[in-house]
Amino acid sequence: MSDTDAPLFYWHESPGNRFRVDVADFDEAETCEHCRPVYSADVVDRLRARVAELEAERTDDDALRERMADILKRTAVALRGPEPPLTAWSWHDLPERAAAAKDATP
Numbered sequence: 001m002s003d004t005d006a007p008l009f010y011w012h013e014s015p016g017n018r019f020r021v022d023v024a025d026f027d028e029a030e031t032c033e034h035c036r037p038v039y040s041a042d043v044v045d046r047l048r049a050r051v052a053e054l055e056a057e058r059t060d061d062d063a064l065r066e067r068m069a070d071i072l073k074r075t076a077v078a079l080r081g082p083e084p085p086l087t088a089w090s091w092h093d094l095p096e097r098a099a100a101a102k103d104a105t106p
C-alpha cells in the first residue's frame with residue numbers, strides 16, 4: 001500500500017473508552033487490539049473492487065477445479081470400472097494405470 005492508502009485515523013474502542021487516536025500515536029494504534037483503522041473512501045472503493053476481482057477469480061478457479069475433478073473421476077471409472085457403493089476410486093495412481101492399460105493394448 002502506498003502512503004495514500006494509509007489509514008486516515010484510528011478509533012480506539014475498548015469497553016467504556018472510545019477516542020480518536022492522535023497522528024503521533026499511529027504506531028501504537030497499529031499494534032493495539034482495540035484500535036480500528038479508518039480509511040478514505042477511495043481506499044475502501046479500491047479494496048472492494050479488488051475483493052470483487054478475487055471473488056470472480058475464485059469462482060473461475062472453482063469451476064476449473066470441478067471440471068478437472070470430473071475428468072479424473074471419469075478416467076478412474078474408465079480404467080477401474082464402476083465405483084462400489086459409497087466409494088470413490090482414488091486418483092493417485094491414474095497415470096500408472098493409464099500407462100499399464102496402454103501397454104496392455106496390442
Ligand SMILES: [Zn+2]
Binds near residue numbers: 012
Ligand atoms: Zn488502541
